[in-house]
Amino acid sequence: MKIHYSDKLMKLPPYLFIEIDKRKKEALNKGVDIISLGVGDPDLPTPAHIVQCMQEAVSNPENHKYPFGFGLIKYREAIADWFQKRFDVSLELNEICALIGSKEGIGHMHLGFINKGDVVLVPEPGYPVYSTATILTDGIPYFMPLLEKNNFLPDFSKIPSSVLTQAKIIFINYPNNPTCAIANKEFYLELINLAKKNNIIVAADAAYSEIYYDEQDKPCSFLELPGAKDVGVEFHSLSKTYNMTGWRIGWVCGNKDIIAGIAKVKDNYDSGVFQAIQEAGVVALSSSQQAVYDLRKIYKERRDLLVNGLQKMNWKVKLPKATFYVWAKVPTGYTSSDTVIKLLDEAGIICTPGNGMGNSGEGYVRFALTVNSSKIQEALFRINKIQW
Ligand SMILES: *Cc1c(COP(=O)(O)O)cnc(C)c1O
Numbered sequence: 001m002k003i004h005y006s007d008k009l010m011k012l013p014p015y016l017f018i019e020i021d022k023r024k025k026e027a028l029n030k031g032v033d034i035i036s037l038g039v040g041d042p043d044l045p046t047p048a049h050i051v052q053c054m055q056e057a058v059s060n061p062e063n064h065k066y067p068f069g070f071g072l073i074k075y076r077e078a079i080a081d082w083f084q085k086r087f088d089v090s091l092e093l094n095e096i097c098a099l100i101g102s103k104e105g106i107g108h109m110h111l112g113f114i115n116k117g118d119v120v121l122v123p124e125p126g127y128p129v130y131s132t133a134t135i136l137t138d139g140i141p142y143f144m145p146l147l148e149k150n151n152f153l154p155d156f157s158k159i160p161s162s163v164l165t166q167a168k169i170i171f172i173n174y175p176n177n178p179t180c181a182i183a184n185k186e187f188y189l190e191l192i193n194l195a196k197k198n199n200i201i202v203a204a205d206a207a208y209s210e211i212y213y214d215e216q217d218k219p220c221s222f223l224e225l226p227g228a229k230d231v232g233v234e235f236h237s238l239s240k241t242y243n244m245t246g247w248r249i250g251w252v253c254g255n256k257d258i259i260a261g262i263a264k265v266k267d268n269y270d271s272g273v274f275q276a277i278q279e280a281g282v283v284a285l286s287s288s289q290q291a292v293y294d295l296r297k298i299y300k301e302r303r304d305l306l307v308n309g310l311q312k313m314n315w316k317v318k319l320p321k322a323t324f325y326v327w328a329k330v331p332t333g334y335t336s337s338d339t340v341i342k343l344l345d346e347a348g349i350i351c352t353p354g355n356g357m358g359n360s361g362e363g364y365v366r367f368a369l370t371v372n373s374s375k376i377q378e379a380l381f382r383i384n385k386i387q388w
Contacts, residue, residue, distance in 0.1 A: 233255055
């Protein structure tokens with residue numbers, strides 16, 4: 001039998017990071033000594049106290065049942081406490097919903113709010129799910145370029161009013177993947193104004209809120225601003241903060257009616273997060289945060305090493321203030337994909353082409369700081385030998 005995929009599925013490009021992973025495996029099979037700075041997946045293990053909690057929680061039969069609903073009360077209480085301490089924002093339990101990783105919530109959200117032909121405002125370059133989930137729900141993505149001259153913030157004045165009238169959701173992601181930009185409170189105020197005026201739901205993706213380098217650049221939450229809870233929600237993830245990408249746990253919080261919509265979709269799709277993982281999430285959020293301090297220190301060392309090394313070779317690249325990425329301009333005369341191919345073929349280095357995450361990413365590549373310092377040193381040594 002010939003299998004016919006849906007038109008919507010056929011419209012989706014291959015998932016970028018799966019493609020990059022494929023390329024890595026091919027090179028490995030050929031015996032190339034690969035240094036992978038491609039996919040943003042932490043190399044360090046989940047802190048031991050979190051793993052230990054999980055080991056115990058797995059053996060409790062209470063956790064073997066369907067989880068359902070918004071998530072365990074104690075998980076949501078731990079989130080509310082963490083949020084209060086971290087951002088000075090109070091959350092009620094019905095303003096929080098546990099997610100099977102924030103990607104799951106970001107992808108499912110559209111089903112709760114998008115009708116055929118509705119517009120979703122999506123930053124580009126950006127995380128692919130904002131737009132692919134739009135296509136899967138018959139919505140229309142409208143791309144907002146993130147340009148260096150605007151500090152990688154979208155310029156709302158460039159969005160035509162006819163688009164704003166049709167728009168239902170606006171996605172925003174700071175600290176930003178892939179540009180490493182952070183947003184200030186003035187930007188969020190402007191965003192809330194835009195949302196109120198045009199009846200657009202704000203979906204802020206804060207997956208990297210804890211991956212920053214200096215106290216003075218500590219990212220704020222969109223929910224800290226007056227009026228935010230009237231218009232939107234914020235997605236959070238334990239993946240990057242606690243090296244838990246494989247565990248699949250995060251949450252969404254904010255406007256309770258939006259949360260209820262997302263929870264209703266989830267009740268019909270996935271029945272919630274394995275409770276043992278939620279228990280581990282409680283421990284992650286409510287125990288000592290020493291491991292997160294240590295993690296920041298490690299990324300900072302790697303960041304300084306890579307950025308200083310690239311700058312010495314005359315690459316145009318700035319020291320990022322947040323995220324574990326480095327967003328580098330490609331050498332003059334090269335495109336993003338030329339650069340990616342040259343780095344792979346001549347140095348065995350994998351990185352992400354900027355244009356793979358949106359047209360405005362052309363002219364950049366993204367390096368992930370998810371390998372140790374000696375590998376970064378080796379990568380620099382190899383890059384230095386390339387003739388451009
Ligand atoms: C990693 C990442 C996420 C999602 O992570 P989960 O593991 O699904 O929680 C969300 N947004 C961005 C921009 C990311 O880079």
